[in-house]
Amino acid sequence: MKKILIVEDEEVLLNVLKDRFEADDWEVSVAHDGEEAIQAIEKESSKSKFDLVLLDLLMPKKDGFSVLRDIKNNPELKNLSIIVLSNLGGDEDIKKALALGAKDYFVKTQHPMSEIVEKAKKYKSGGASAKTKN
Template sequence: MRSILIIEDDPTIQKALSEVMLSEGYKVYTSFEADGGLEKVANNKPDLILLDLILPGKSGFEFLKEIKNSPSTSSIPVVILSNLGDEDEVRQGLKLGAVDFLVKADYDLNEVVKIIKKYFPKK
């Protein structure tokens, strides 16, 4: 079973994303902040990460740098889901290694599912 780590500090959004991913047949891990996300990556090696950029403590950009600079985790696809829609933030996220970037105000949960299926089909 494919697994997804959701790093999102808004409990409502995290719950909604978790529920839709579970209903699509994915195993789901969650964290409300980056350091907890790094721990989940180390312990669970998810197949894909959904990452918010504005998090308590360490930012999503810092998390992304750490993941992409480690040989054991650099190949995990990271999709950024953020309220930041500024072109510079999008460019920075993609430059740091994210495979996709969705602005929260501009997408619905079905779009997130489509993006995930693009990176691996459900088994």
């Protein structure tokens, strides 16, 4: 089963995403902020890796950009596939996230979940990356 980590501070959004991905046969782990996300990723990497991380940007404690930076700077983790799913829709934000290694970028209001789930299917650890979309 493919493994996904969903990082989202809004409980309602987190739950609906979790339900939807589980319905699509993903093994879902969740994190509520950047710190929890890093802990979960590091813990998991010692066993087997996440196939995909769905990452929010605006979060308490540690924001998504910092998470991206930490992962990029860690040689063991740098091949991890990360899709950003955020409220921020500015071109600068998108460029910044992509430059920090995000494979894809979704603005929450602009994409139905079906699109996100569909896109997620294409990711496997170290596998093909999809075209940038925002």
